[in-house]
Amino acid sequence: MKSYCPLCCGLGDLYYNKPSRKFYLCESCGGLYVPNTFFPDLQKEKDRYLEHNNDVNDPRYRAFVAPIANAVMNAFGKESSGLDFGAGTGPVVSTILRENNYQIELYDPFFHPHPYLLEKTYDFIVSCEVVEHFFKPRKEFQLMKSLLKPGGKLFCMTGLYNNNIDFSTWHYKNDLTHVFIYQKETMEWIQEDFGFSRVEIEGNLVVFSL
Numbered sequence: 001m002k003s004y005c006p007l008c009c010g011l012g013d014l015y016y017n018k019p020s021r022k023f024y025l026c027e028s029c030g031g032l033y034v035p036n037t038f039f040p041d042l043q044k045e046k047d048r049y050l051e052h053n054n055d056v057n058d059p060r061y062r063a064f065v066a067p068i069a070n071a072v073m074n075a076f077g078k079e080s081s082g083l084d085f086g087a088g089t090g091p092v093v094s095t096i097l098r099e100n101n102y103q104i105e106l107y108d109p110f111f112h113p114h115p116y117l118l119e120k121t122y123d124f125i126v127s128c129e130v131v132e133h134f135f136k137p138r139k140e141f142q143l144m145k146s147l148l149k150p151g152g153k154l155f156c157m158t159g160l161y162n163n164n165i166d167f168s169t170w171h172y173k174n175d176l177t178h179v180f181i182y183q184k185e186t187m188e189w190i191q192e193d194f195g196f197s198r199v200e201i202e203g204n205l206v207v208f209s210l
Helices: 042-051 059-075 092-099 115-119 137-146 184-194
Strands: 011-018 021-026 081-085 103-107 122-128 148-157 180-183 198-202 205-209
Touching: 059 092, 059 122, 059 148, 059 205, 081 092, 092 103, 092 122, 103 115, 137 148, 137 184, 180 184, 184 198, 184 205
Parallel strands: 081 103, 081 122, 122 148
Antiparallel strands: 011 021, 148 205, 198 205
């Protein structure tokens, strides 16, 4: 039985089937997604995020997010304005950027619920380990793109799947809040469908440019 993809509205076939977890693989964009019957409720989702130990002073976590922070600093000057979309409980990327005198606001529906920030536009948006949590990825990518100024960039970091990974043993899919997983082709589909001028992919860092 097929299922509609929440990103591109294409059809997907069942790819991974366990009693507690199912993923479909979209024929059109290559996204792997959990049907909404397996979504955690809001309290379970928030509780899971609270389990994350994202200490802004942890040198290992700072090293993990360094590629996205460095990419921002290489692309924009300190006079630019940014938004950390889905900043979470430990906004390490924003902390690093602020330490380097960058202006960046924090938005998160659970931990930094400031809807007025979604009425502004920004030179850059960072979304670190966030896009895999989107229940409605199409809506969220449309929102993030709308918040960018002309010439702006969207910096995403997420675990990308490829055929060299054994999906059945891949830890990344096991987090109950990871409901949409991307491949390189999925990011290329987003670039084209949403009207970004280009996409650059290096490891788990994906940069969309207007």
